[in-house]
Amino acid sequence: xxxxxxxxxxxxxxxxxxxxxxxxxxxxxxxxxxxLIVQSTTSVRDSGVLDQLITPQFRRxxxxxxxxxxxxxxxxxxxxxxxxxxxxLIGHSPAAExxxxxxxxxxxxxxxxxxxxxxxxxxxxxxxxxxLRRARTDGVGALEAIAAAGAxxxxxxxxxxxxSGTNSKELEIWGLGRVARNAANEPAAGAGNPAxxxxxxxxxxxxxxxxxQCPFPGGGCYTITDxxxxxxxxxxxxxxxxxxxxxxxxxxxxxxxxLMLNVYNVYAVxxxxxxxxxxxxxxxxxxxxxxxxxxxxxxxxxxSKRPGFxxxxxxxxxxxxxxxxxxxxxxxxxxxxxxxxxxxxxxDPLTGLSVxxxxxxxxxxxxxxxxxxxxxxxxxxxxxxxxxxxxxxxxTPRFRNLxxxxxxxxxxxxxxxxxxxxxxxxxxxxxxxR
Amino acid sequence: xxxxxxxxxxxxxxxxxxxxxxxxxxGTTLRVALWSTLFALALxxxxxxxxxxxxxxxxxxxxxVANAGMGLPPVVVGLVAALLLFRGAPLGGLDLLYxxxxxxxxxxxxxxxxxxxxTAAAVQSLPAGLLEQARAFGASRAQVAALALREARVGVLAxxxxxxxxxxxxxxxxxxxxxNINGETQTxxxxxxxxxxxxxxxxxxxxxxxxxxIILVLAAVLTVxxxxxxxxxxxxxx
Numbered sequence: 268x269x270x271x272x273x274x275x276x277x278x279x280x281x282x283x284x285x286x287x288x289x290x291x292x293x294x295x296x297x298x299x300x301x302x303l304i305v306q307s308t309t310s311v312r313d314s315g316v317l318d319q320l321i322t323p324q325f326r327r328x329x330x331x332x333x334x335x336x337x338x339x340x341x342x343x344x345x346x347x348x349x350x351x352x353x354x355x356l357i358g359h360s361p362a363a364e365x366x367x368x369x370x371x372x373x374x375x376x377x378x379x380x381x382x383x384x385x386x387x388x389x390x391x392x393x394x395x396x397x398x399l400r401r402a403r404t405d406g407v408g409a410l411e412a413i414a415a416a417g418a419x420x421x422x423x424x425x426x427x428x429x430x431s432g433t434n435s436k437e438l439e440i441w442g443l444g445r446v447a448r449n450a451a452n453e454p455a456a457g458a459g460n461p462a463x464x465x466x467x468x469x470x471x472x473x474x475x476x477x478x479x480q481c482p483f484p485g486g487g488c489y490t491i492t493d494x495x496x497x498x499x500x501x502x503x504x505x506x507x508x509x510x511x512x513x514x515x516x517x518x519x520x521x522x523x524x525x526l527m528l529n530v531y532n533v534y535a536v537x538x539x540x541x542x543x544x545x546x547x548x549x550x551x552x553x554x555x556x557x558x559x560x561x562x563x564x565x566x567x568x569x570x571s572k573r574p575g576f577x578x579x580x581x582x583x584x585x586x587x588x589x590x591x592x593x594x595x596x597x598x599x600x601x602x603x604x605x606x607x608x609x610x611x612x613x614x615d616p617l618t619g620l621s622v623x624x625x626x627x628x629x630x631x632x633x634x635x636x637x638x639x640x641x642x643x644x645x646x647x648x649x650x651x652x653x654x655x656x657x658x659x660x661x662x663t664p665r666f667r668n669l670x671x672x673x674x675x676x677x678x679x680x681x682x683x684x685x686x687x688x689x690x691x692x693x694x695x696x697x698x699x700x701r
Numbered sequence: 702x703x704x705x706x707x708x709x710x711x712x713x714x715x716x717x718x719x720x721x722x723x724x725x726x727x728g729t730t731l732r733v734a735l736w737s738t739l740f741a742l743a744l745x746x747x748x749x750x751x752x753x754x755x756x757x758x759x760x761x762x763x764x765x766v767a768n769a770g771m772g773l774p775p776v777v778v779g780l781v782a783a784l785l786l787f788r789g790a791p792l793g794g795l796d797l798l799y800x801x802x803x804x805x806x807x808x809x810x811x812x813x814x815x816x817x818x819x820t821a822a823a824v825q826s827l828p829a830g831l832l833e834q835a836r837a838f839g840a841s842r843a844q845v846a847a848l849a850l851r852e853a854r855v856g857v858l859a860x861x862x863x864x865x866x867x868x869x870x871x872x873x874x875x876x877x878x879x880x881n882i883n884g885e886t887q888t889x890x891x892x893x894x895x896x897x898x899x900x901x902x903x904x905x906x907x908x909x910x911x912x913x914x915i916i917l918v919l920a921a922v923l924t925v926x927x928x929x930x931x932x933x934x935x936x937x938x939x
Contacts, residue, residue: 302796302799312895317883322884333885335799335880336883337880337882351787352787352798470898471898472898473898503902505900505902543788
């Protein structure tokens with residue numbers, strides 16, 4: 268073959284390769300969509316919530332935003348958000364988030380709670396540190412037991428060591444115990460960490476895998492994890508030899524009953540700090556994460572029986588008696604009693620929260636027919652007179668970290684008055700129109 | 702070890718039945734590889750020629766830098782690029798962070814020294830008399846450079862394969878600059894990382910299998926071209 272022909276052949280092959288590339292080079296469309304950067308903790312992605320709930324639902328409802336979801340440890344997410352590298356922050360590290368808010372990086376005075384689950388301490392089935400026996404309901408005691416077994420050469424503890432939300436929680440628990448520790452609250456031995464304490468520098472899933480593998484002398488590795496990631500990995504059979512040894516913190520245990528709670532909050536980054544922030548998009552994202560449709564999807568994900576997270580955007584209202592639809596004469600007094608609390612267990616009572624009784628449908632807007640305030644024990648009593656037919660709702664406004672809510676009570680028909688037509692208004696718009 | 706077999710089956714399944722997400726990731730990967738290789742060639746070939754054939758002060762230092770650049774740590778490049786591209790940073794106005802163009806930029810920076818150093822080595826290993834002869838016949842600089850490039854094309858193709866391979870395989874800079882965003886800046890290699898994190902080994906193996914397949918096919922195409930060149934240069938019938 269002559270050189271010219273060889274060149275021609277090579278050229279043709281190169282052209283073919285180029286065509287393969289070109290076919291893959293889809294024109295970048297929709298460049299005019301405004302980008303919305305979300306800096307988030309990894310568990311939202313690793314649990315499948317991002318890919319299966321957030322991305323499809325948010326893109327459908329807000330096609331005008333180009334959602335860029337960056338999943339990193341909470342520490343890095345906060346650092347990135349503080350550097351103006353994001354419009355929304357999703358975190359689960361309360362102390363670091365409080366600092367974020369105090370320093371003025373949050374647009375709202377307080378973050379919005381989205382969901383919660385809990386932290387559990389996992390270890391090998393033979394449990395060489397005896398956590399199951401001694402400290403099944405005491406997180407601080409569990410770590411102390413592991414430290415004691417570690418010092419005796421029978422156990423190891425694997426820490427994320429990456430300033431993630433889980434790592435912060437772990438250090439908080441060490442800080443409550445009696446194990447010698449350094450300024451960062453890590454267990455200390457001399458100038459460094461004890462031989463049984465290992466800082467992985469990995470994400471949650473990789474840390475769990477390392478813990479299961481346990482390549483350390485003495486064996487018997489333990490770690491702390493959020494339940495969502497553990498369930499996901501157990502479900503995938505990526506983790507088969509670890510089991511929860513401490514997963515039911517008692518109210519009287521050190522650190523209190525809420526020590527192992529894992530609460531996820533969302534924040535819009537303050538445009539006063541960074542004018543480039545897409546505030547409109549950020550608030551749309553916050554509204555979306557706290558919306559009834561997303562929250563109810565969350566409660567069923569991955570299954571209703573074993574959700575990875577529990578929705579917590581709105582308060583939980585429990586009525587002392589569930590009202591039934593009935594027909595009454597005009598002017599009848601009605602009374603609704605109940606308790607109202609954050610969905611996160613052990614949260615402060617919602618003292619002072621205003622509860623309103625509203626009636627739908629109405630010609631234009633819902634009519635508030637009764638009001639009450641929640642007392643210091645989370646109880647409320649709201650009274651009203653029923654003068655017209657309609658469906659009664661209890662509504663609550665945005666309050667602290669909680670989003671507005673509404674609860675359908677019952678339909679009341681007033682004798683002699685015309686039946687009001689349905690206006691097709693959603694419960695959400697009732698709250699928004701308040 | 703069921704994961705490996707499951708994964709290979711999943712990969713076959715995905716390729717046969719076509720999964721939209723996979724096509725998007727494959728498309729992203731190919732775009733990153735194509736554009737970063739093209740940009741690296743466009744900048745690296747002249748640079749390599751200059752370093753290989755030029756006669757100027759600092760040429761050796763330049764060569765040393767290019768050679769060292771072949772071992773440029775991707776995470777460092779990613780870190781520096783990401784910090785420069787932060788909003789408010791010197792290059793923040795370009796709006797490249799967490800975009801595909803940003804990823805392509807970082808990959809170009811990584812591939813550039815590969816192309817430059819390998820091109821310089823290839824043109825330097827040409828028979829000494831060849832270019833002298835061309836110069837003696839009055840060839841201009843550009844003509845000499847074109848001749849050198851043509852004669853050294855086996856080495857230049859090796860540089861192309863190296864640049865492309867780095868673009869396909871790299872994750873550090875992709876994750877730091879691109880943010881590893883599903884459907885936008887996630888490449889096959891960085892998608893493998895996410896799947897492993899989520900404990901989905903099967904899907905990770907599937908993605909890895911597809912990545913390996915693409916690299917094999919493209920490397921084979923370029924190698925065939927390269928070997929044709931070599932035979933032609935040796936003057937043997939093919």
